[in-house]
Ligand code: TEU
């Protein structure tokens with residue numbers, strides 16, 4: 381070895397030593413013990429262990445008798461929410477809005493909707509949530525704004541307005557819309573604006589113009605408004621139709637096979653990952669947050685590219701395969717249990733230890749869970765709602781409960797178009813029924829299964845007029861006539877109620893790491909009545925058996941498996957362990973093996 385090499389070797393060794401010492405030092409400064417992974421390799425996180433409750437403020441609780449739910453109303457019900465056993469609240473939009481789409485059209489991102497109250501009411505709500513050691517996540521609706529947002533008011537004024545490029549403007553093409561894109565709320569996705577004689581893009585209502593994310597000033601505005609709320613102490617965001625923010629290069633026509641499912645064409649544009657990584661760098665990484673993207677139009681094989689933690693984009697997404705299982709486009713269809721199971725199995729295969737899933741069966745855009753996946757007839761409403769709660773809280777992924785599902789609230793018996801509020805329904809009526817394309821009776825019959833308004837009827841608090849939701853003679857949307865039989869005050873006092881069952885199941889999940897992190901295995905994928913699966917973490921193994929039918933079933937566990945010790949059941953059977961499980965209609969059981 382010559383002398384120079386010898387010297388540089390010493391220098392290098394010293395350098396490496398210093399680097400190593402520094403690394404050890406800095407990691408110990410962050411946390412004295414590095415966080416251990418679970419037996420099967422997951423990084424524990426609060427948002428993986430949490431249970432989320434979605435509040436749709438307009439329909440939750442009206443505190444001042446104007447017929448519209450509000451923030452004070454929510455604050456007054458925080459103990460009720462905590463009693464379900466949840467620890468995170470997702471608040472649907474509470475921002476200033478002209479309500480073309482119930483708050484999903486935002487006029488001012490830094491202001492509270494006057495109907496919902498004031499910023500002081502918001503601060504009170506956040507304080508109440510924190511006092512109870514819960515967390516609050518907000519709805520981030522930034523694919524589009526309201527056309528009444530100051531940015532759009534400027535943007536539409538002239539072609540050289542400094543805000544012109546905040547939105548997506550195009551001249552007519554051969555006297556028509558710039559391309560053939562369709563809006564989710566019927567008709568073309570373009571609207572001609574007389575001031576400049578150009579079209580703007582709106583994937584949703586005309587009053588929801590799409591923001592131009594390719595403009596870095598738009599992105600900077602969004603990051604700023606996110607920080608505004610995060611600095612108040614909120615714990616994250618549910619991101620509305622986030623995969624649509626990056627539009628395809630050149631805005632090409634929808635190919636014919638996408639016309640009935642345009643979301644798959646609008647989603648996952650060329651700069652989506654770049655923008656999410658930028659948002660993560662600029663905002664998300666600076667806080668300890670939960671982020672969940674509403675991944676309308678995202679396929680399962682694309683999912684890891686959004687949620688793999690090594691990519692620094694989002695924590696989780698909502699995949700729509702299960703909630704849209706009963707749809708062909710907008711039309712209702714009857715699905716089967718094996719189809720649902722196949723989706724969960726595919727989801728579990730698509731995601732590895734670096735990714736995390738969500739489990740949800742309903743939200744403000746879907747009909748009621750018990751009327752869709754359960755049986756809302758008097759005999760089976762309670763057991764089937766409890767069975768669905770069992771599934772929601774034992775599948776692998778962070779569970780999201782939609783308000784009212786903890787009471788087993790049902791679909792509304794709609795019969796006439798006048799009973800609906802939803803812009804999707806009203807626009808569809810004009811586009812399809814008034815033009816003679818669809819018969820009125822068929823349109824309503826389909827909505828009785830699918831309408832978003834089923835989930836938006838007011839919360840049923842008690843048996844007083846308007847179900848205790850409001851003292852107004854007429855709330856903004858009618859209360860379900862079944863409120864005298866189905867309401868919170870009755871369920872709170874009843875240990876066998878759906879609410880009490882949710883509470884018990886949530887607490888059971890909370891203290892059982894195998895139900896959070898455990899590996900998932902479907903034991904009997906083809907069985908059309910029984911859903912049987914295990915959750916395994918190290919030596920801990922739980923078995924869940926769900927009878928998705930109203931018939932009694934004598935069920936032999938596959939492969940001679942023994943059930944084990946019964947932990948929870950929705951129908952108190954207390955049956956001894958036997959090779960055959962005698963399940964009643966809609967019975968759910970959880971065993972420890
Ligand atoms: O929804 C996304 C979405 O595309 C669908 O759920 C859609 O509303 C409809 O069901 C299409 O048939 C989100 C919000 O959750 C929804 O409430 C809003 O209306 C929409 O975005 C626009 O902001």
Ligand code: CA
Nearest residue numbers: 442444448450
């Ligand atoms: Ca009110």
